[in-house]
Amino acid sequence: MTTHKRVPVTIVTGFLGAGKTTLINEIGKQTNEKIAYIINEFGDIGIDGQLVERTEEEIIEVNNGCICCNVRGDLIKTLSTLLFSKKEGLIEFDRVVIETTGLADPAPVVQTFLMYPEMMEAFEVDSVCTIVDVQNISYHLDQKDESIYQIAFADVLIFNKTDLSSEQELNNLTNRINAINPTAKRIFTNHSRININEILGVYAFDLQEKLAIDPNLMKQIHRPHHNDDVVSVALEGQQPLDMKKVNLWFSYLVELKGESLYRYKGILNIQGETNRLIFQGVHMLLASDRGREWSKDETKKSELIFIGTGLDKDTLQEQFESCIAEG
Ligand SMILES: Nc1nc2c(ncn2[C@@H]2O[C@H](COP(=O)(O)OP(=O)(O)OP(=O)(O)O)[C@@H](O)[C@H]2O)c(=O)[nH]1
Numbered sequence: 001m002t003t004h005k006r007v008p009v010t011i012v013t014g015f016l017g018a019g020k021t022t023l024i025n026e027i028g029k030q031t032n033e034k035i036a037y038i039i040n041e042f043g044d045i046g047i048d049g050q051l052v053e054r055t056e057e058e059i060i061e062v063n064n065g066c067i068c069c070n071v072r073g074d075l076i077k078t079l080s081t082l083l084f085s086k087k088e089g090l091i092e093f094d095r096v097v098i099e100t101t102g103l104a105d106p107a108p109v110v111q112t113f114l115m116y117p118e119m120m121e122a123f124e125v126d127s128v129c130t131i132v133d134v135q136n137i138s139y140h141l142d143q144k145d146e147s148i149y150q151i152a153f154a155d156v157l158i159f160n161k162t163d164l165s166s167e168q169e170l171n172n173l174t175n176r177i178n179a180i181n182p183t184a185k186r187i188f189t190n191h192s193r194i195n196i197n198e199i200l201g202v203y204a205f206d207l208q209e210k211l212a213i214d215p216n217l218m219k220q221i222h223r224p225h226h227n228d229d230v231v232s233v234a235l236e237g238q239q240p241l242d243m244k245k246v247n248l249w250f251s252y253l254v255e256l257k258g259e260s261l262y263r264y265k266g267i268l269n270i271q272g273e274t275n276r277l278i279f280q281g282v283h284m285l286l287a288s289d290r291g292r293e294w295s296k297d298e299t300k301k302s303e304l305i306f307i308g309t310g311l312d313k314d315t316l317q318e319q320f321e322s323c324i325a326e327g
Pocket residue numbers: 014015016017018019020021022023048101102160161162163164189190191192263280281282287
């Protein structure tokens with residue numbers, strides 16, 4: 001029997017809006033393990049960290065870019081700090097779960113655990129779990145190489161949002177994905193509701209298999225990716241917003257920009273509301289939800305992030321300001 005003495009690391013990847021944070025929340029609901037979460041977002045404002053429900057866990061947000069390239073140094077620093085804090089008895093954790101940005105290539109993230117002695121000694125990759133948004137993945141595969149790398153590199157493929165796809169569409173999609181990665185374990189679900197024992201403690205990561213996919217994995221070579229056509233625009237403001245105007249603005253965005261808007265999400269301060277309004281969008285699908293109550297000692301504010309192609313910050317800023325409530 002193999003014993004695993006190092007801290008297991010689960011890497012959760014998948015294209016923008018696929019259901020990664022939803023899975024993180026599902027892990028939180030089911031596990032008794034102490035988990036340190038590292039959440040990397042594409043954009044200047046971290047929304048996901050605020051949407052993770054188990055707040056007593058160690059949640060570290062790494063923003064300012066994508067973990068697989070310009071912030072890889074930040075990832076190593078974060079992991080080193082976690083190790084140090086654990087050694088000093090300041091925190092406890094049995095596992096690390098990393099949520100990458102939806103545009104990350106998982107190979108360089110995995111590389112972190114295979115190339116740096118301090119990391120190799122302390123951590124072991126348990127599995128790379130890729131969430132596949134069955135409603136949008138065909139479009140993403142046509143448009144973005146990152147979604148191909150994420151699928152190719154998976155040990156476990158979670159086909160999510162099956163509630164939004166017909167059986168026929170799912171069959172066609174499975175055939176297309178089989179051609180990219182025929183060996184990964186497959187799980188079909190919606191709202192990332194899986195038995196987490198299917199992804200945690202499975203030790204499915206197989207270096208030889210990964211080298212067959214990417215012979216450069218152990219070298220410092222980084223394939224070019226997310227060419228700068230995908231941008232993120234972050235907006236922030238403290239003045240309360242008018243719900244009716246926000247609805248009109250979002251209808252306009254969904255209708256006219258839905259295709260190029262890969263992901264948009266945020267927390268809104270709506271006039272007259274005691275609770276935060278959470279909105280989440282992936283292309284044409286937009287949902288909103290009442291979040292927790294604003295606490296007395298926090299400043300009420302709205303924070304929004306838009307990720308897509310052809311986005312103009314000034315126009316979005318102007319539209320955002322036009323939603324400010326009067327009086
Ligand atoms: N209908 C449907 N909606 C889902 C499902 N899974 C997740 N969602 C919704 O899809 C949106 C995106 O889910 P997230 O879990 O935030 O996706 P993500 O991959 O973390 O997104 P990014 O971190 O922005 O890339 C949210 O509004 C979810 O509630 C599903 O199976 N079916």
